[in-house]
Amino acid sequence: MESKYHALKERAWAANMEIPRRGLAIYTFGNVSALDARAGVFAIKPSGVPYEQLQVEHMVVVDLEGRIVEGTLRPSSDTRTHLVLYRNLKGVGGIVHTHSTYATGWAQAHLPIPIYGTTHADHLAEDVPCTEVMSAEAVERDYEMETGQQILECFRHRDPLHTPMVLVAGHAPFAWGETPEKAVYNAAVLEELAKMAFITRGIHPEAARLPDRLVRKHFERKHGPRAYYGQK
Amino acid sequence: MESKYHALKERAWAANMEIPRRGLAIYTFGNVSALDARAGVFAIKPSGVPYEQLQVEHMVVVDLEGRIVEGTLRPSSDTRTHLVLYRNLKGVGGIVHTHSTYATGWAQAHLPIPIYGTTHADHLAEDVPCTEVMSAEAVERDYEMETGQQILECFRHRDPLHTPMVLVAGHAPFAWGETPEKAVYNAAVLEELAKMAFITRGIHPEAARLPDRLVRKHFERKHGPRAYYGQK
Amino acid sequence: MESKYHALKERAWAANMEIPRRGLAIYTFGNVSALDARAGVFAIKPSGVPYEQLQVEHMVVVDLEGRIVEGTLRPSSDTRTHLVLYRNLKGVGGIVHTHSTYATGWAQAHLPIPIYGTTHADHLAEDVPCTEVMSAEAVERDYEMETGQQILECFRHRDPLHTPMVLVAGHAPFAWGETPEKAVYNAAVLEELAKMAFITRGIHPEAARLPDRLVRKHFERKHGPRAYYGQK
């Protein structure tokens, strides 16, 4: 009999396979999960399995208490971070964690990615935020949970669907979206923004941010109530 | 019955497909249009459709008043910028807008790309110009029209066929040419010039521009009245 | 009759072929060896043979005194470096030498790669060490042996399985592991760490190292006695 989570696992698997295809990770440096909000479960990549060997059946289904509902492999070691985010970020249906090269470069510098241009403003209306470096106390507690908490701390006054990405200081990026496909898209966009900003800063270390008027215009062209980008 | 714009749409489609092939854009970050000057219409990419799914029939045909003449999809959100340019830049038969990585890096720095070498001078005889950042008033008016106006402002004393590319400050590049194929070629060349200039500036921040004598020599070797590059 | 070293040679060959596939070397700029500790021999790439032409039978089997045990081609000119390392680095079963671009960039700067983030700490708990530049006396002696000696000097107080990589100053990286496959993995990870660190330093020349608490946490998550990354 087929698993009742088959469709969810397939979707999580396909989103995971986009990670190496888009050049967002080598080996096992990333993971994607897909939420079924109604069922209260998400499917996630197993820990340490390289993408070349990844099969739909390898996906692990976990409920929002962190219990494995289906699957024989150990889920990603970052599962509890995904868990904390799903529990708290309303409307999020997919989460991506990668160590994509340029975004990680910024995370390692503990710096937000400045909103230098409209490519950035087309996707979020502010710098890509960067968390604090985790305290010794938090590291001692439940590390993966605390990674999620730090992201939440950073999003206390932010709308996660308007700013669907974050840098974890000293670590690497997380991105998300209403669907797992959108989450992967946001992870790929983030890497491109990170590379463009690296280039801009290299050319002109004092480059100015995009003026607010243009940030708002571009963001609303795609995301505002009168958005007119794309097909209806 | 086949559309009388079929050939134009096919040409626009083929030129659009070069964008991802040349690595000039990810996802939907770019668009190409092809003009039929006699018919007074141009075919352009529909808004928000990824290249992998793009079909010839998706192309939207628009006249020089901005009215859709053929096509069921919404044209690129940048259509009115193309429109303004076709109306004012004599001899231009194809226009490309991308967010290619290095050219966008310079546009975000609000800096023209210095003419450091003969690769550059083979294609244009001056720095790649960069527009002003758009004023609040212009943003409030018709944003895409105004983007075109800013480019025109920048080309008031320039020959658009001699300088077939521009950076829109805080945004990204536009390139054009007598044909859509030539426009894509110019967009790819621009990205390469932008990368080379980034490297040169990284090695030597005070690098000098190519002396005028060499600029003129290279430009005229390819474009002057006694050009001797290529086949007749 | 088939060589009794066939399996070893095949393993060495497969590991060598990963080098161009992972983009770690052009032409002949790299070599991998695989040790059979029980037999006291290792199989290594022949000198100057491009990867496209490399066959299993080309592998040269050498004993730990440096005598060729099997093979008609000359072994890699770096063979004596591998030899010195196998003799002295306990538990190492595979060694990789490449001139991968970013790691070589750091080696040429005579600088260790700072441990800026968790991608790094997932693999080693300190900066990627960099040897001294070789003295005139050592160059005059047996150059390849001395390259090995310099690495050993650098590892006098290090556990080679905890820090499975090194930069040879003015030269390029070496990486190793318990198996040849793991050694290639470490070489690819090193190149990625080198690129990320280049980016971080470009963004923020005074970027801080990852705090110790996070270094230990990440390293132990994967390598400590209570490691919980990957499948059991």
Added chain:
Amino acid sequence: MESKYHALKERAWAANMEIPRRGLAIYTFGNVSALDARAGVFAIKPSGVPYEQLQVEHMVVVDLEGRIVEGTLRPSSDTRTHLVLYRNLKGVGGIVHTHSTYATGWAQAHLPIPIYGTTHADHLAEDVPCTEVMSAEAVERDYEMETGQQILECFRHRDPLHTPMVLVAGHAPFAWGETPEKAVYNAAVLEELAKMAFITRGIHPEAARLPDRLVRKHFERKHGPRAYYGQK
């Protein structure tokens, strides 16, 4: 009847096709020639023909007076530069001109590429030399001839087979070798050296050159009278 230059043209064609395969040029930004020293002719790429369309029969055969001996297309606009080099650089059997990205970045900075490491010393025992910027008088004379003259000026006290590459200031690199295949190899090595040196300089702007003792050791390991790299 088959051309008596067929083998030469085929060899030149194959060497030209390596240029895009190795990522050394986009569109028509490069050309390779192959010399038949006995016949006193060389085969060279035609001007402005993209690599994707290049056929063996397109190759143009030119004698050492610059007369076309065979071929219906116009030869590369850089033909007279190749001519000057073949006439003066003894032992050279193939010449490559590209605008490869990193090497051109250095040429645009008018700076030789410092010999930072052994990858470099494996191929030449000094910095990659950079010519002077061409004077106004020379530009007015025969530009392509003068480009060759400038390279010769730079090689007055150099052995072209020991230093098989040069940067033409404000322009781009030339590389050569005893055969066209070796010339392409040197062009690809040059691009890699240029990229590595860019990275080293980015990490450490005051990085020291490789000490002489190591330069000599590595160069002689491959090229000296007692070379022991590669197969006999």
